[in-house]
Amino acid sequence: MLFEILLALVKVVVILLGVILPLAALLTWAERKQSAVMQDRIGANRADILGLRVWGLFNILADGIKSFSKEDWVPPFANRFLFNIAPFVGLFAAMVTFAVIPFGPPLTIGGREIALQVADLNVGFLYILAFGSMGVYSVVLAGWASNNKFAQLGAMRGISQMISYEVVLGLSLVGVVLVTGSVRLPEIVAAQGQHWFGWIPKWGVFTQPLAFLLFLPAAIAETKRVPFDIPEGESEIIGYNLEYSGAKFALFLLGEFMEIVVLGALVTTLFFGGWQVPWLADSGFVFGNGATLELAPLVVFILRIGSFLLKLLFFCWLQLLIRWTLPRFRFDHLLRLGWKEMLPLALLNVVVTAFVMLS
Amino acid sequence: MARFVRVDRQATLKTALYYPAVWTGLWITARHFFVNMGRHTLHAIGLKGGKPGSTTLQYPEVMRPLPRVLRSKHRIKVHEDGRPKCTACMLCETACPDFCISITPMEHDGSPEEKAPAEFRIDLDRCCFCGFCVEACPKDAIYMDTQIMEISSDRRENFILRLPELLDPKPLICTGPEFRGKPVEKVLPHLGWRNLDHVTPVKVDLRYREEQLARLHAGNPATRPAGLE
Numbered sequence: 001m002l003f004e005i006l007l008a009l010v011k012v013v014v015i016l017l018g019v020i021l022p023l024a025a026l027l028t029w030a031e032r033k034q035s036a037v038m039q040d041r042i043g044a045n046r047a048d049i050l051g052l053r054v055w056g057l058f059n060i061l062a063d064g065i066k067s068f069s070k071e072d073w074v075p076p077f078a079n080r081f082l083f084n085i086a087p088f089v090g091l092f093a094a095m096v097t098f099a100v101i102p103f104g105p106p107l108t109i110g111g112r113e114i115a116l117q118v119a120d121l122n123v124g125f126l127y128i129l130a131f132g133s134m135g136v137y138s139v140v141l142a143g144w145a146s147n148n149k150f151a152q153l154g155a156m157r158g159i160s161q162m163i164s165y166e167v168v169l170g171l172s173l174v175g176v177v178l179v180t181g182s183v184r185l186p187e188i189v190a191a192q193g194q195h196w197f198g199w200i201p202k203w204g205v206f207t208q209p210l211a212f213l214l215f216l217p218a219a220i221a222e223t224k225r226v227p228f229d230i231p232e233g234e235s236e237i238i239g240y241n242l243e244y245s246g247a248k249f250a251l252f253l254l255g256e257f258m259e260i261v262v263l264g265a266l267v268t269t270l271f272f273g274g275w276q277v278p279w280l281a282d283s284g285f286v287f288g289n290g291a292t293l294e295l296a297p298l299v300v301f302i303l304r305i306g307s308f309l310l311k312l313l314f315f316c317w318l319q320l321l322i323r324w325t326l327p328r329f330r331f332d333h334l335l336r337l338g339w340k341e342m343l344p345l346a347l348l349n350v351v352v353t354a355f356v357m358l359s
Numbered sequence: 360m361a362r363f364v365r366v367d368r369q370a371t372l373k374t375a376l377y378y379p380a381v382w383t384g385l386w387i388t389a390r391h392f393f394v395n396m397g398r399h400t401l402h403a404i405g406l407k408g409g410k411p412g413s414t415t416l417q418y419p420e421v422m423r424p425l426p427r428v429l430r431s432k433h434r435i436k437v438h439e440d441g442r443p444k445c446t447a448c449m450l451c452e453t454a455c456p457d458f459c460i461s462i463t464p465m466e467h468d469g470s471p472e473e474k475a476p477a478e479f480r481i482d483l484d485r486c487c488f489c490g491f492c493v494e495a496c497p498k499d500a501i502y503m504d505t506q507i508m509e510i511s512s513d514r515r516e517n518f519i520l521r522l523p524e525l526l527d528p529k530p531l532i533c534t535g536p537e538f539r540g541k542p543v544e545k546v547l548p549h550l551g552w553r554n555l556d557h558v559t560p561v562k563v564d565l566r567y568r569e570e571q572l573a574r575l576h577a578g579n580p581a582t583r584p585a586g587l588e
Contacts, residue, residue, distance in 0.1 A: 037399070038392045042415040213378060325388040326381065337377075 011118045012099075019309075020098055024257040027316060029060050031257075034317070035324040063250075070246030075146065078243060082145035087244070087251035090138030094258035097131045100124040101265045102186045104275050104305045116275075116305075117186065125183035128266065129170050132222060135259065136162040139224070139231055142252070143240035154239030157331060158224065158231030164338035165221035165228075168214055171346035175211040175353040176204050176270050189274030193281075198288025201278045204271035210349045212271045214342055219266065220322065221338070223259040227326040230334060264315035268308060272315075275308040430490045432507040433481055435500050435525040443526060444500035445479065446472040451492035451501055459485035460492060479525055483510055483518040 029044070033056065036043025045056040052058075074083055104116035121127050136159060143155020177183055180191035194202045205212045221228035232239035241252050268274060279285050280303060284295035295303075329337065373379045398412035436444045447464035465477035492501050510518070 034392065037395045037412070038388045040391065040395060040412075040414045042413045042417070321385060321389055321392070322381075325384045 007114065008118060011116075015098060015103070015118060016095065019103070020095065020258055020261050023261045023312075023316070024254055025060050025064075027257045027260055027320070028063060028253070029057060030316070031320055031323070032056075032059070034320045038321070038324055067250035068247045072247060073245050075148070075243050077147045079145040079147065082141045083243070084248070086138050086141035086145060087248045087255065089141060090135055090255035091251055091258065093131050093134035093138065094255050094262055096134075097128055097262045098265065100127050100185055101262075101269055102189055102274060103265070103308050105301065106186075107301065115186065120184065120186060122184055124185040125173065125177060125188075128185075129166075129173070132169070133162070133166050135222065135255075136166075138252075138255065139240045142244065146240070146243035148243055150238050151240050151242040154231050154233070154237070154242065158240055161228065161230055161334060161338075162222055162224070164335055165218040165342075168218040168338060168342045168346050169222060171343070171350055172208075172211040172214040172218060173270065174350045175208045178350070178353045178357050179204070179207045185269055185274075189269060189276060192273040193276045195279070195288065198286075199279075201273060201276065203273045203276075208271070208349070208353070210345065211353075212267075214346050214349070215271065216267065218338075218342065219263050220319065221334075223256065223263055223319075225256065225260070225319065226323045227328050228334065229328055230331055233328070235328075260316055260319050261312070263319065264312045267315050268311040272311050273307075275304040277303050277307045280304070427504070429506060429508070430488045430493075430503040432483070432505045432510060433486075433492070433501060433503050433520060433525060434505050434527075435479065435522070436502060437526060442467075442470055443475060443479075443522070444498050445476050445496075446474045446498055446500075447476040447479075448474075448497065450495040450497060454491040454495035456489060456491060457485040457487050459483070476522060479520075479522045481520040481525070483520060484515060 033043040035041075043056060044059040045053055047053070047056060047058040047062040049058055074080055099118040100121055102115065102117040102120075107114045107116055139155050139158035139162065143151045143153075143158065146152070176188065180188045182188055182191070188204075192201065192203050196202060200206060217228075224231050230237075230239075232241065241249060244252060279287050280295075280300060282297070282300065283292075284300065285291075285293035287293075395412040398409055401409055402412060438444060445462075447462050449462055449464070452460045452462050459482040461478075461480045461482075462476050463478040464474055467473060467475035488503070490503055493503055
């Protein structure tokens with residue numbers, strides 16, 4: 001029992017400090033650099049240590065020091081308690097979602113099988129949706145506790161947007177669950193390791209293309225990023241985090257970047273085979289024409305972990321690309337898209353999938 | 360006469376489906392990303408050829424090429440024997456829309472004009488850099504061609520130009536002679552500067568630029584009016 005608890009703790013530390021936090025921190029840098037490269041600029045490159053600039057990587061450090069050394073200001077008219085916990089709620093929701101993501105195949109050490117996943121919940125799928133929707137509390141509390149009209153308006157926009165898209169988010173995932181026949185994430189990943197005709201991997205994106213096309217925008221809407229950044233609208237309209245400054249504002253940003261990582265991990269797990277590499281079985285590569293390539297178990301393991309991280313990085317990159325390409329939706333367009341276009345499509349997808357699975 | 364332009368905003372199938380239009384946009388930005396990353400990588404591994412990966416000029420080190428006609432900080436030209444060409448005729452002071460020039464004339468027996476400025480003040484805080492003083496000058500004395508545009512200070516008195524500063528011929532600050540190891544004339548066309556007639560590639564004197572800034576910020580006792588501070 002003690003061993004189990006220790007193991008879970010080790011996993012939490014490794015995943016949190018080894019994957020999410022570094023990746024989220026790196027994304028603050030990547031967002032500035034990638035947008036710069038996309039726009040033929042250079043981007044942040046001035047922070048240096050002893051003249052060493054390393055492509056502006058020290059800007060992460062500089063940003064952190066700057067925001068955390070600022071005054072921790074709570075407006076006198078705000079609800080102090082709610083104002084203080086709001087950024088942590090968002091951060092918590094983003095971090096906790098990562099607990100059920102299997103980021104590698106089960107590892108066998110000394111006859112004991114260790115799942116590379118913090119918690120293998122039977123309801124992993126529901127858990128993701130539950131904690132994904134907890135992010136909305138961060139927005140609500142921040143806007144409400146600020147006791148500022150503009151912050152409240154931002155929060156209201158946030159609530160209506162996130163609640164609308166949550167429906168589509170859940171319904172688009174129902175198709176995946178129907179196809180893979182499980183709500184446990186390791187089983188969903190394992191099911192995606194099979195192939196059609198030995199060549200086409202049965203990834204969620206191939207079995208449920210429509211679900212993927214609906215899930216991605218809905219999930220981006222959940223992370224409140226451009227083109228769905230209406231709750232915040234940092235470029236002109238002001239949003240729920242209006243009264244925040246310094247460390248707490250930085251926490252909102254960190255939460256947002258963590259949501260990017262979590263979303264990348266979710267898309268990878270549910271639609272792109274998780275840690276599966278196409279044609280890679282436990283013994284090595286098995287191709288559709290019968291050709292095989294034997295690999296040592298360790299190599300297979302490293303390939304699979306690497307495949308997960310690579311897909312994760314790709315989807316983080318894709319989200320930044322989308323964020324720096326598309327303009328923001330108008331609010332009525334956003335809601336029309338969510339309720340009148342995406343929701344019927346998601347329902348249609350569920351119905352059609354169910355019929356296909358039945359027959 | 361107003362002209363009405365009918366814009367057909369009817370959604371086509373491509374825009375109504377969102378995804379095709381979105382992919383078109385993403386394709387454009389992704390292409391920029393990969394092309395620029397490729398160029399940056401080539402530069403990083405030491406291949407200096409090819410276009411630069413960005414159009415950025417790293418400003419404090421490399422200055423954007425300034426056109427020759429740019430109106431910048433003023434100067435007063437001098438004759439060969441060193442006396443100012445200015446004869447204190449007050450035309451520039453009269454022409455100035457901002458009343459930023461004030462001249463105190465004096466008699467000058469040694470010159471053919473018999474008149475010279477005892478004091479010549481230009482308040483750069485007021486100056487709108489319109490160049491009317493240059494146009495008005497009958498003696499071709501005042502010019503705005505120093506190409507010095509970094510005029511900043513935290514003291515008002517540093518913005519008041521006096522005669523010694525106006526007469527002091529300083530080198531033009533312009534662009535650096537090279538940009539990432541290549542002659543600036545080779546690079547500028549890639550940055551959108553097709554016409555290089557107005558570009559003066561002058562070797563940038565960084566030490567001079569630093570001195571200039573330090574002087575502006577420290578406050579020059581010679582230019583500081585008595586009674587302040």
